[in-house]
Amino acid sequence: MxxxxxxxxxxxxxxxxxxxxxxxxxxxxxxxxKRVNTSGDDPVASIGIDNLNQRNALVDQYVKNIEYTKNRLGVTEGKISSTESLLNSMREDLQRGANGSLATNERQMVAEDMKNSLNELMSIANSQDESGHYLFGGTQVNTIPFAFDANGSAVYSGDSGVRNSVVSSDVLIAANAPGDSVFMNAPNPLGDYGVNYLPSQQGDFTVESAKISNTATHVSGQYTFNFVDNAGVTDLQVVDPTGTTTTFANYDPSTPVTVNGLEVKLDGKPVAGDSITLEPQETVSILDSMNDAIAFLEDPDAVSTPQNKSKLAQLLNNIDSGQNQVSTARSTAGNSLKSLENLTSTHEDEKVINSSALSLLEDLxxxxxxxxxxxxxxxxxxxxxxxxxxxxxxxxxxx
Structure with a gap:
């Protein structure tokens, strides 16, 4: 050839x-x-390397989200912690101001201190982050969330929206605490209705609970409880929202009464001539409670009338409920921070495992x-x- x-x-x-x-x-x-620089060097290993690199990139994004969420929750938890301390101080001021031995001007000084504390509390509720966004506005981060209206009632202009961060596969953690869940919607300690004590009150009593026991028969609206004299004994007449009167003869305060599915229990002893009104109220606001406490201390007859004694007991119950809500919000933020720490460790371990696998596949x-x-x-x-x-x-x- x-x-x-x-x-x-x-x-x-x-x-x-x-x-x-x-x-x-x-x-x-x-x-x-590197042993594998192109897919042609080892096609099978190259697929594994691409998958591991993609997974590491995803884990890196999770870690960034965790850091962002930790920073947000850390600031939020700190603000709520300051709120707790402030509320404890204000509650102590209220109890100190309600001391019957204080003079009117001394009580007024306590009220002024509480006003300053309330302004500080409002400042916390309207806190902003480094970008100027409101921490407690829900998703309405550009709108100031809290203010008092002309009637002195707290108004929340934010929403209940939660900004979730994806911190792991199928794991979402809230990066914020909506203001209504921290400062506004504490459970009503009485149940489903709030009470209004009237100036004519002479008996020493408070409403212990006012709960809807039967939703099927309940008629929502204002209920008026009139305690009347009947031949030397006290009867209770309840006027419901329709104007119908139900009479409980020889009323025993230790026994709850039920009208239209509304069960009411009193603590203490009303006397003939006393009256109270009850209206639907599912929640109480710690801001309103503290504002009411200031108004209570500014009343010259703050602790000298049966009405105000009953109002004070109710104020303290409302404040306790608000404080419990704030503490719950702080616990929620703290638990989230703990979860983020655990997830950070998990992601770090995963990166180590992935890096070891990558080393086996591509290192020379x-x-x-x-x-x-x-x-x-x-x-x-x-x-x-x-x-x-x-x-x-x-x-x-x-x-």
Whole structure:
């Protein structure tokens, strides 16, 4: 078989290029420290490497979300903690101001202190973050959330929206605490109705509970409780929202009464001539409670009338409910922070595992790579040398 000179040159050049390619491949591996630099180096390993890199990128995003959420919740938890301390101080001021031994001007000084504390409380409720967004506005971060209206009632302009952060696969954690869940919607300690004690009150009593016991028969609206004299005993007449009067003869305060599915229990002893009204009220606001406490202390007859004594007991109950709500909000934020710490550790462990797997798939065995490089270099030199000698061969060299 005849082999042309052109064929010899083409085949030898192809071999040289192949050896050069193999040598360069190993040289690239030595330079990068990676066994797999392209999918062609190891298609199966390349798929695994891509999956692990994608997973690591996702974990990195989770970690960023966690850091953002931790910062937000850390600030929120700190503000709520300050609120707790402030509320404790204000409650103590109320009890101190309600001391019957204080003079009117001394009680007024306590009220002024509470006003300053209430302003501070409102400032906390309207706190902003470093971007100027309101912490306790829900999703309405650009609107000031809390204010008092012309009637002195707290108004919430935010919403109940929660801004969730994705901190792990299928795991969402709230990065904020809506203001209504912290400062506004504490459970009514009486149940479903609030009480209004009237100036005509002479008996020493308070409403212990006012709960809807039967929703099917309940008629919502204002109920008036009139205590009337009946031949030396006290009867209770309850006027419901429709104007219907129900009479409980020889009323025993220790026994609850039920009208239209509304069960009411009193603590103490009303006397004939006393009256109270009850209206639907599911929640109480700590802001309103503290504002009412200030108004209570500013009343010259703050602790000298049966009405105000009953109002004070109710105020303290409302404040306690508001404080419990604030403490619950702080616990929720604290538990979320703890969960974020645990998730951070989990993600760090996952990154370690993924990095180990990546190392097994793509990291270079330097000793083997150096050996391979030497072998390819030697083969390339041999092919090049042989080609050079064969290319210079001529019949004239042997004549």
């Amino acid at each position: 005849r082999v042309s000179t052109g064929q010899i040159y083409n085949q030898t050049a192809s071999n040289i290029l192949q050896k050069q390619s193999e040598t360069n491949k190993v040289l690239d591996q030595l330079m990068t420290g 065995d330097y000793s083997k790579a150096v050996t391979d490089y030497k072998q390819h270099e030697l083969a390339l030199d041999a092919v090049s040398s042989a080609f050079s000698k064969v290319g210079n061969m001529s019949l004239f060299n042997y004549i």
